[in-house]
Amino acid sequence: MTTIRDVAKKAGVSVATVSRYLNDSGYVSGDAAKAVAAAVKELKYELNPVARSLNTKKTNLIGLIVPDITNPFFPELARAVEDVALTYGYTVILCNSDENPEKEKNYLETLKKKYIDGFIVTSNQLDAPHYANMALPIVALDRAINEHIPTVASNNREGAAMGTRVLLERGCNRILFLRGPEELNPANDRYEGFMDAIRDSGVEYDVVVCPFHFADSEKIVDRVLREQKNIDGIFASSDVSAAGALKAAAKLGIAVPDELQIVGFDGIAMGEMLTPGLTTVAQDVYKMGAIATRVLIKRIENQVEEQHFFEVPVQLKIRGTTRSVEK
Template identity: 80%
Template sequence: MTTIRDVAKKAGVSVATVSRFLNSTGYVSQEAAAAVTAAVAELQYELNPVARSLNTKKSNLIGLILPDITNPFFPELARAVEDVALSYGYTVILCNSDEKPEKEKNYIETLKKKYIAGFIVASNQLDAPHYANANLPIVALDRAINEKIPTISSNNKEGAILGTKALLDRGCKNILFLRGPEELNPANDRYDGFMETIQQTDVNFRVVFCPFHFADSQEIAEQALRDDPSIDGIFASSDVSAAGALKAASLLGIAVPDALQVVGFDGVALGEMLTPGLTTVAQDVYKMGAIAARVLIKRIENQEIEQHFYQVPVKLVIRGTTRSVTE
């Protein structure tokens, strides 16, 4: 196994010179750098990343803290972050927080001991001290943490306006809105968009709180449809909730889209797998994750970022859970 001493001997320089060059921790002349580079290539020397992190107090590791990896929205985000990070020579460590502050804090403290380079975080812990005091580059993804941390999100309010209008344009007169958890900023923005649009009409509507979980969404939607069989439209704040609503309609024998039209929000691959296919407000999930990774890497490498807040556009994707537009 080739060692750093072998590289130094081959290059005709000291071990300290090789170490400074490989770890970028001090001055090395052009001649010495060229000699070390040639020796490394010839001997096929690979620097131990653990040893390097101990020496430099730095690593090429990025922590990605997500609230619920079982929600298909977040694996799609994670894939984008990983793809971009790998292209820049960084490795992503995935952490599932279950929306628990103590788990997030533990991940932060544990990974800091591993000399983590920075974090991408999807958290609802606003102004959480474990982020404010991390002293590491952090980027907020999907959900803002505070004004000091760069944030990448979708235009959630505009998306909700699009989704609500999709049901109104298709003749819905009694709409159920499955509102996401009120502690989440994206869910609140979607609620604002729905309310702003629906209150400009004379249609009936009902709002119920609904977590972004399939089983809970199915139960809540089923109860609402039993309580009011005249509901002819459901706008769900997530595709997972929309899938739960579709299951509820199926169990109750309600035909979609003839008797009930459903619109989701997210645009994850799940929507295409359902029967009928889910009409949804699609976020550019991959783009969000890719931007977050690039912004964090710029901060890690002390490069200037163009802006502090990135808002990615959304679009309406029409599939089989809605009818043709009413003329």
């Protein structure tokens, strides 16, 4: 196995010169650089990445921490982060926190010891000390952490108002709003958007807290629809919850959209696979992940980025779970 000493001997320079050249960590004359490059090529020498990280404290690794990899929204975000990171020469390590603060903190501490270059985080740990005191670059994705950490998110409030108006314009008289977890900023913004649209409409409404999980959403909606027979519209704070609502309606024999109209929020690919297709407020998931990755890499490479909040517009995707306006 070729060593750095073999390269130095072949190039006729010192080991220190070879090390400076390989790690770009100091001055190397033009002639010496050419000699080292030729020796590296001839001997087919490859610098051990672990050794490089010990010398440079840089690995070109990005940690991506998401709360629930089983929620289709987060794999779509991860795909965007990975695609963009690779174009800049970075590799992504995916970590699933399960909304567990200790698990999240453990990922941060473990990857810091591996000389990770920075983190993209979707977290509900607002103002947690392990983020406030973090020396590495961090970007918050979908959920803000604190005012000092750049955030990339959708216009959740306006999006929820748009989704609610879809149901109002299509004649719903009693709307059930599946409110997301109260500790999550996006869920709170969507609640505010729902209230903005429903408050002066004169339409009756119910609000229930509902986790972003399919099975839980199905159970909650099943119970509410059995108790409240006159609900004819559901706006869910996530597409996963909307899918659970659609399943509950099917089990109860409620026709969608003729008897019950449903609107989701996210715009994940799964919405098109449902029958009928899910009307939703679509976030540009790929764009969110791409922006977060570029912002983080700029911070890693010490490029000035004065903007701290990046808001991505949403748009309506009208499909089969809502009727036409004419009807």
